[in-house]
Amino acid sequence: MAAALKKMSEDKGFSSLGLREVTKEAGIAPASFYRHFSNMEELGLALVSEAEDALQAILLDAKALEEKGEDIVASSVQVCMQHFRDNGPLFRVLAREATGNSPLIRRRIQRCLMNLNHQLAEIIELEMRRRHRKITNPLYIAEAISTLVFNLGIASADLPYAKQKEAEKRLAHHIRIIYWGAEAMANSQHLSRNIMLS
Amino acid sequence: MAAALKKMSEDKGFSSLGLREVTKEAGIAPASFYRHFSNMEELGLALVSEAEDALQAILLDAKALEEKGEDIVASSVQVCMQHFRDNGPLFRVLAREATGNSPLIRRRIQRCLMNLNHQLAEIIELEMRRRHRKITNPLYIAEAISTLVFNLGIASADLPYAKQKEAEKRLAHHIRIIYWGAEAMANSQHLSRNIMLS
C-alpha cells in the first residue's frame, strides 16, 4: 500500500497504476501481489479505508479545538490543511477517485463523505446551540463547508507555502460567509422577510 | 474525440484510456491516430478545450437569464444542471482531470476555472450594484459558488432524476446562503461589528 501511494504521488493516477508497477516499487515479485489482494480494485478500497480513517482523525482534531474556544474557523482550517499536507498522497487519492474510474470505489467515497457531513452537521448544531444562535438546516451547511474545504484544500495542498496560506485565508473567509448567511437566513425566516427570493 | 468521450463515459477514466482503444472505437487503424494527434495528452487537451467552450456557454446562458429577472439563483442552477446533463461525459472529463494524471492538463483546467471565477465575479458585482447591495470581495464569492456548483453539480449529473432535483435544491440553497452571508458581512464591516471573529 505504501508503494502504491508513493507511485501515485509521483506519476499520479490510481487507474493508470499497474499491478507490476506496484510490486516493483514494493520490491516483490508480481505474483506476490496476490498474497495480499486479489485485485487492484481491492488495493484501491484498502487505500480508501485508510483515507477514511485519516478524515475521521481530522474531525477529532477539530472537535478538540472546539472545546478550547479560540477562533474556531481559522484554526480548524489550519488543522485541516496540516492534515492534507501530512498525508497528501492519501487525500489526493480520495479526491481523485471520488470522480474516478471504479464505480465501487466512487460510491464508497461518496458514502464516506456523506457520513462525514452528518457528523460535521452535528458539531455545527451543538456549537450553534451553545452560542444561542439559530441556524437553517445544519446538514446543508455541513455539505457546503466540507465540499469547499475538501476540494479547495486538497487542490492547494501541494502548492508552495505562500499560496497555501492564501488558500487557507480564502477558505476561512468562505466558511465565515456561510455561517453568516445561515444565520441571516434563519433570522429572516423567523421574521418572514425573504428579500433574496424576490 | 467523440470516440474517446464515448469510451470514457463507459469504462471511465482518461488516463486509463489507451490509444488503441480510441482508434478501435473510432473505427480506424491505430497508426491513423497520429494523423490527428501526436499524443494521447494532446487529445486530452483538445477535449479540455471543448469543455472550456461548454463552460463559457453556461455562463452566457446564465447572463441571458439575468437580464430576464425572475429567480436568478434557481434558474441559473437549473441551466447549469441542464448543461451538465447535456454533455455529461465532457464535464466529467473536466472534473476528473482537474485532479488528474497529467500536470499539463491539470494546470490548464485550473487556469480555466480561475478565469471563469473572474467572469462570474464581474457578473455578481454588476448585479449587486444594480440592486444597490454591498458585498465583500466578489471574487471570493465567485470561487465559493463555482466550486460548489462544479463539484456537487457534476457529481450528481448522472444520478436518477429525483436525486438530481434534490441536488438542485441544495445547490440553490447553498448559493443563497453565500449571498446572504456576503451581504451580512459587508454590512457588519460597515458597522465594524464582527461577531463571528470573537
Add this chain to the structure above:
DNA sequence: TTTTTCAGCAAACACTTGTACACTTAATTG
C-alpha cells in the same frame, strides 16, 4: 492535368500487462 496534401492502411517492433503454476522458505500452531 499534374502535383501535392491528406487520411487511412497492414505489418512489424519492442515492451508491458495481468494472471497461472509449481516451487521454496520462514513463521505459527498443534
Add this chain to the structure above:
DNA sequence: CAATTAAGTGTACAAGTGTTTGCTGAAAAA
C-alpha cells in the same frame, strides 16, 4: 517436533501497449 499456513520466487503465456515505416487512394491545389 511435526504440520500447517503465510509470504515470496521464477518462469511462462497470451494479450495488449505505443510507435515506426512504407505504402495506397482520394481529394484539393497548382
